[in-house]
Amino acid sequence: MPKLLNKNYYLILIISAVFGISFWIGFNVNLLPPEASINAPIYDELFKILFIIGLIIFIGMTIAVIYSLFKFRKRKDQFGDGIALEGNLSLEIVWTIIPSIIVLIIGLYSYNIYDRMGGMKELNHSHEMIDSSTEKIWAGISQASNNEVASNNLSVEVSAMQFAFLFNYPKGEFISGELHVPVDHKVSMKMESKDVIHAFWVPEFRIKQDIIPGQPTILNFTPTKVGKYPIICAELCGPYHGGMRASIIVEEESDYKDWFNKNTKTEVSL
Ligand SMILES: [Cu+2]
Secondary structure, X not given: OOHHHHHHHHHHHHHHHHHHHHHHHHHHOOOOOOOOEOHHHHHHHHHHXXXXXXXXXXXXXXXXXXXXXXXXXXXXXXXXXXXOOOOOHHHHHHXXXXXXXXXXXXXXHHHHXXXXXXXXXXXXXXXXXXXXXXXXXXXXXXXXXXXXXXXHOEEXXXXXXXXXXXXXXXXXXXXXXXXXXXXXXXXXXXEEEOOOOEEEEXXXXXXXXXXXXXXXXXXXXXXXXXXXXXXXXXXXXXXXHHHOEEEEEEEOHHHHHHHHHHHOOOOOOO
């Protein structure tokens, strides 16, 4: 077998191994917390792709660096400078085109994911269940799927302040420091800040939305797993920002109703 062919053979073998290992790790190693909302699996699709691309680049580069360290090291009888290399047009075209294609695909795919999560919905038409006033909603993730019945929604008003979240249940006329929601029900939140910019983040739900003073934002989600999850402020908002946390408790509908009825002054459910 000629030498050149032999070299290419090894190169193809190594590239295949890098892709194989990257895909295997990408599909078998999970770095994210449990999926607890209908948005989570959608988001994780994108994360998996980004993770695999990152792995291919990382493993490929590491192999190339280690190989070069040995292959092109200074030999005992070498004293002069290296060869003067000036540009390589085809190489530069290749390493411009490949990343451009990757970035373009990631961009289009991210748009698709954000759309499926409800990020592209017209905000000021889809929140009639939250507020009937003509107040402008500035940003947010609207409902993630169209086939849900609006009457199923649970409306919560979130107030963020240095350094706490408060949850107002308008139908029950009470305020809670913990967010309780029934599993498999869509929750529509209108969020406002009393002071500086905060952000409402639930890693298990894969959702995050800024809460801005004077500009209400909305966030809709549907929890899918019973449990207690942290709500974390994800915007540096002052000296105790790190302590600005709350909990979201996802319960079976009957447990949620018990909790709601214990707190409410009026006799309504949901
Ligand atoms: Cu904060």
